[in-house]
Amino acid sequence: MIFAREPVLGRVKTRLAAGIGAEAALAVYRELLALTAAAVAAAQVPATVWLAEAPAGADPARPRPEWAGLPWRVQPAADSLGSVWPRHLARPLRRARAGWLSSAPIAPA
Secondary structure (H helix, E strand, C coil), X not given: CEEECCCCCCCCCHHHHHHHCHHHHHHHHHHHHHHHHHHHHHHCCCCCEEECXXXXXXXXXXXXXXXXXXXXXXXXXXXXXXXXXXXXXXXHHHHCCCCCCECCCCCCC
């Protein structure tokens, strides 16, 4: 499971953008998306991308360009991401003998 946002100027990495500007923050976010997608592909594990909000005009049956080959869904409304994780992780973690969880794309501090 990958939790992410659509790469939209001014909507991602807003705290980082305060220091480097919205365009540079968007570029960083796009790079983090690419690194995350590459890591999932290299690990050859099934994954679903859970987007924070529905992309404008997007069809859930069609892959997103940032996540070619990965299915995606929109996260259900919740008070916080922390309240969403337990509900969505329960079944996959029960079925998996090994797992990999990423809240990426989040850059290390």
